[in-house]
Structure formats: structure tokens, C-alpha cells
Amino acid sequence: xxxxxxxxxxxxxxxxxxxxxxxxxxxxxxxxxxxxxxxxxxxxxxxxxxxxxxxxxxxxxxxxxxxxxxxxxxxxxxxxxxxxxxxxxxxxxxxxxxxxxxxxxx
Numbered sequence: 001x002x003x004x005x006x007x008x009x010x011x012x013x014x015x016x017x018x019x020x021x022x023x024x025x026x027x028x029x030x031x032x033x034x035x036x037x038x039x040x041x042x043x044x045x046x047x048x049x050x051x052x053x054x055x056x057x058x059x060x061x062x063x064x065x066x067x068x069x070x071x072x073x074x075x076x077x078x079x080x081x082x083x084x085x086x087x088x089x090x091x092x093x094x095x096x097x098x099x100x101x102x103x104x105x106x
Contacts, residue, residue: 004059004100039068043078050079050093051086058093059100072101 013020034041042065049057065075079097082090 004063004104006056006060008056009060037068039065039070039074042068043070043074046075046078046093046097047081047090050090050097051082053089053092055093055096058096059104062097062100063104066101066104072098075101 012023031041036044042061045061046058046065049055049061062075065078070078075097076094079090079093
């Protein structure tokens, strides 16, 4: 498990393993069905997390995007792409995203 995994998700995995496995199976299936390449998918997911104010998942998914070849500027752009539709709420994800990018080993 990644150091970037949120404490809440770690608790989910350890406290409800059957639910977690069902959830992860669905996630894997959706990923396999996607026509997007891994980098584009990771960046799109970051945009959704930012728009929905789900900052706890940002560090993990930034590390995934970076491992897939995303640059710092691409991560920043993915977070901010939701500005027209979601408004300035997306800027709340910037600290976690840039901190994770600058300090991840990928």
C-alpha cells in the first residue's frame, strides 16, 4: 500500500476487507474498460477529485499520474480544468496536489 493512501482508505481496507475487495474489483473493471491511456485517466481522475472536493485522495492519485509520466504543470492543469464548471472550489486541491507531486518518488 502506498504511503500516499489516505488514513480513511487504509481503515476501509482493514476494517471491511470484503467490501474493499468488491470496490477494488469494480475500480479495476472500470479501468480496463476505459479507452484512455493511464496518464490521461489519472489526470482526468484528479480533475474529478478536485471538483468534488475529495482532497484525501489527491496525494495517491497524483503519485499515479506522476508515475504515468504526468508533469507538475499537467497535474496543476488537471486540478484547475474544473474552474469554469465547478468554480474556485477546485483550488482547494492545489496544496495537496503540488505537495504530493513535489515529494513523491515517482
